[in-house]
Amino acid sequence: MAKFIFKMPDVGEGVAEAEVVEWHVKVGDRVEEDQHLVDVMTDKATIDIESPVAGTVVEVAGEVGDVIAIGSMLLVIEVAQEEGGEASEEQAEAAAEQIEDDMSDAEGADDKEPEPATVLPEPAEWSSFTPAEAEQEKGRASTSSARTDHKVLASPAVRQRARDLGIDLGEVKPAEDGRVRHGDLDAFLAYNAGSGFGTAGKARGDETIKVIGLRKRIAQNMAAAKRHIPHFTYVEECDVTALEELRADLNSARGDKPKLTMLPLLIRAICKVVPDYPMINARYDDEAGVVKRYGSVHLGMAAQTDAGLMVPVIRDAQSRNLWQLAREIVRLAEAARSGKATSEELSGSTLTITSLGPLGGVATTPVINRPEVAIIGPNRIVERPMFVSDGMGGERIAKRKLMNISISCDHRVVDGHNAASFVQGIKRLIETPALLLVD
Structure with missing residues (x-):
């Protein structure tokens, strides 16, 4: 028998380490060639790694949640020697090289999310x-x-x-x-x-849950954003009564087009205002001391999934019409929730919008998606009485639909006046929605 040291393969350009998300084997298990050994995560992509050889697992590197460097020992497999007494290690190494070749394009691995191992559930x-x-x-x-x-x-x-x-x-x-x-x-x-058996509810048992995988990445990114970025948040109230009427009119005549939500209209407004405030659509490299301002709006869209918060990206949002935006929002949200979003679809955003829809609350203070410098958060639409013009120089009280828009900015890059002016520009467009349809 000979021991084959299987090292963490190169899973993509620029990837230096990977986190163990789930082991599918343990010490003492017999494994076959191409058997699923372990799931690892790099950035936001989970990759399944298969065995290059058949044998018995005698050692594994680390537990779930541990980070292993590329090229370091992943596990040790005891393999049978060939007849001549030579170990089959050369064959194993060749197989390992083939695995590295198969996974050398991280984007390729990301583009095709591995399907989870099929496990027949117990009743x-x-x-x-x-x-x-x-x-x-x-x-x-x-x-x-x-x-x-x-x-x-x-x-x-x-x-x-x-x-x-x-x-x-x-x-x-x-x-x-x-x-x-x-x-x-x-x-x-x-x-x-x-x-006397009626109760207000039952107490749940205490649980200790290890923070791993995507949840760990989210924790690290949020902590880094709050630690490094001096946030400030500006909130403005907008009257969206006319915008909601426009949305209803467009939906009534949409035919086979996707149904419009408020989000495509807000994105349209953001994209029309961004050219006047280029420092909003930017990324800040604080180590190099460089701000890169982008001509195109690659809009990140925060989406809640079962695994945690993900941010798929609408590429060139400024070049899409309302229906194209609506279709892309649905497609990306579904890809994120189903775990099929690719690495390209989850990276490269220049500005992010985050919305909780009807759960949006009165105002939010969203955390910036580092290294971006701003994040926009529309809040819940509520109906309130307001004084409005009666058309004859006086005022009357009318029921209006109101929504607050929050923006959090990196104060190292964006001044308060610029943030407020940017939101006022959005407010003007959504309160006069006909301007959204003018190029």
Whole structure:
């Protein structure tokens, strides 16, 4: 037998290290050639690494969350020697080189996000059991649905909840197949609320969750942004009544075009104002002491996903019409949520917009997407009474739709007057929306 040291392959130009996101093997496991070994993350792309050889894993480098340099030992595999006594290490090295060739273009690896390993899930009712407990409970359930007060079929989580609530599981009637579930406890509580079982809710157990992968990248980026950038935030109130009427009119005649939300209209306004304030659409290299101002608006669009916050980029937003913007917003948001966004689609933004839609609140103080120098945050639309012109030199009270726009800027690059003037330019356009359609 010989030991083959499998080193972290080169997963892309400019990538010096990768973070271990998930191990699919452990010491002692037998692996085959091309078997999925580990998932690693570089920047925002997750890459699966396969074994170049067959053998037995005898050592792995680090745990989930650890960062491993390119070229450092990833794991050690014990491989069989060939007949002549020569180890098959040369073949393994050749296979490893092939893996590096396959992954040498980081963009290529990023462009095609690896599909997660297929795992057949256990039925939900067994998910809280250890494998041994699950098999034991499955056997009980399949051989008999009989139950007594002392022998009730329920997962450990259900049992713990029942103990916390002071409920005897023997008194709970299961809805199906003899197994007590959380829904059965809920029904029992509702029926017996008058007996003192009604509660305001259940306490959750304490959890310790390791910060890894995309969540770790987000934490690092946000901390770096707040640590290095002196933020200031400016908020302005805008009357979007006419803009909402325009949006409704455009949607009513859109045909097969995508439905317009408020976002494409805001992006259109931003792109029309940016040329007058080039320091807003810029990136600041604080180490080199250089600000690069961009002619094109590559607009980052903060999108919430199950994995965390991602920022896909609308390229050349200033060159797209409203319908093209709407279509690109939908496409990029779906790509981000499904994990199919490419590295190019997740990098290179020059300015970012972040919106929580109806959850947007009254005002926000968004954190700048470093190394950009500004981030724009439209807030929730609310209806309020306002004094408006009655057309005869007087005023009347009318119901209007209002929305606050927040902008956070890097005070090293953007002055308060410029930020305020930039937002006032956007306000003028969205309060007179016909100007948005004039080139």
